[in-house]
Amino acid sequence: MAGALPLGDPAPADGRLPSLASVGASDRDFGVYLHVPFCKVRCGYCDFNTYTATELRGVKQSDYASQAVLEVQAAGRILTDSGLPSRPAATVFFGGGTPTLLPVTDLAKMLHAVGDEWGIAPGAEVTTEANPDSVDAGYLQSLRDAGFTRVSFGMQSAVPRVLATLERTHDPERVPLVVAWARDAGLDVSLDLIYGTPGETIDDWRASLEHAIAQAPDHLSAYSLIVEEGTKLARQIRRGDVVPTNDDQQAEFYELADGLLAAAGYHWYEVSNWATDAAHESRHNLSYWRSQDWWGIGPGAHSHVGGVRWWNVKHPAAYAERVLSGVSPAVGRETLDDATRELERILLLSRIRSGIPIASLSAPGRREIAGLIADELINARAALAGALELTLKGRLLADAVVRRISD
Known part of the structure; x- marks a missing residue:
């Protein structure tokens, strides 16, 4: 979802896929990614395809779920017309942005559309990302009631000074609350962490890891901060306002994470991801790493089916115009x-x-x-x-x- 759209060939207006996309499809899993491109504020390090209220050019967040449903329905027709077999969604993932800025009813509407169009496989993994300050106990229970099985909280750090540099708005003391509420609702829990923030010390990182481990999540992700061109943080570094973390420090942070997580009973299963056991590994992300099939719904979303990759228009206004007029929102694609x-x-x-x-x-x-x-x-x-x-x-x-x- 991040950065400028890649180069590629124009995508056809009807979205139809070439015949090679169907080769071997029955042997591949099928997943669905739904992008919710809204945020309350834009974090200085983020270059994901997200928009605050002042950047929407008249688009209403309240209309978005219905637009996404239209793309889900069109996607079902495109796959059928392209000769692909009908496969239930093995995983569904809501990312952003902050999906939980929308009412639970909107997320449920999109999830139910996926089920109506493709079906959702028994035991499917259904995840949404959430900020700790974007949900409460009632919201999380409603997610579980709607069919969600998992929530991934953007904790990032337990150190207020580090969160301030990242321009994250939540209080780290809220993390234990949301984890407990999610547990009470019957949801699996993942915590996302970022290391290598300018000014972060190894002791800061240790404190964040220990705070995360103390919540006993089923899954943890720890990502090295990548400073992307065009972001506020990149401009701050270029001006000399902040000093980036060097490669040796990044390696030290990673080694500490791996050691503490292993000691706490977590095993690494992907370079940046750890889980308590195989059952709590992120099946949706594993489908990416194993080159399975997925359809990305929403502005800027990327999709991959059988060696064909494509991406949607980025801005919510352009996306809305296309799906409401019955034109595929895909703007470019490539055949690998x-x-x-x-x-x-x-x-x-x-x-x-x-x-x-x-x-x-x-x-x-x-x-x-x-x-x-x-x-x-x-x-x-x-x-x-x-x-x-x-x-x-x-x-x-x-x-x-x-x-x-x-x-």
């Missing part, structure tokens, strides 16, 4: 060639603990295995069993590993 698909397969699968089957690598890639073991970048025992699994050092140097096995 075999070489690109293979590179992406390696890039994505290398990030997850189950790794890449070594036998699936090219001959030059397989010849790198012994060197990667010697350099302590991959797990020797896993390699003997036929899988490339990154070590802690390998996770810190994941891009270098990918270059070596894909050259």
Whole structure:
């Protein structure tokens, strides 16, 4: 959802997919991502496709759910017309923005549209992102009643000074409250953290990790802060107002996270994600890393089906105009060639603990295995069993590993 739209070919007005998208579709999972592009304030580090009330150009948040439903219904027709089999949604994920700025009834309306169009698989994972200050106990119970199974709270930090630098508005003391309310409602809980904020110390990061672990969430994400061009934070760094965290500090933060989380009983299953057990790994995100099929609903949303990738117009006003007129909101798309698909397969699968089957690598890639073991970048025992699994050092140097096995 972030940054400028990629280059690609124009998408057809009817959204129809090429025939190759249907090849092997029955063997792939199908997921749905629903983008809610609204925020109360724009955080200085964020370059996601989000809009505050003053940036909506007359679009009403209250109309958005109905517009998203129109795209869901159109998507169902496009998949059928393109010769793809009907598959229930194995995962549904509401992201943003802040989805929970909308009433629960709006989120339920969109979720029910997904169910009406495709069906929702038994035991499906249904997640929404939320800010700690955007929900209360009643809201979370209503989410569970509507069919949601999981909530991911944007905690980011437990240190007020760090939150202020990130321009996050919640009180860190609210996190235990929302986690308890979510638990009482029967929802699984994930907490999202960010490390490497300018001015953050290792002790700050330790405090945030310990505070998060104390809430006993089922899942934690810890992402290194990436300073994107065009953001307020990038301008502050360019002016010298704040000093960015360097690579050595970022590595120290990551190592601390992995150590504390492992000691608390969490296992890493993707470079930036930990869970209490396999049942609480994010199935929706795993579908991305495993190159499954998903349809992205909403302004700026990206989709991928069978090696065809496309993206919607970014602004909510342009999106509304298209879906209300019956035109696909997709503005561009690309069909991945075999070489690109293979590179992406390696890039994505290398990030997850189950790794890449070594036998699936090219001959030059397989010849790198012994060197990667010697350099302590991959797990020797896993390699003997036929899988490339990154070590802690390998996770810190994941891009270098990918270059070596894909050259």
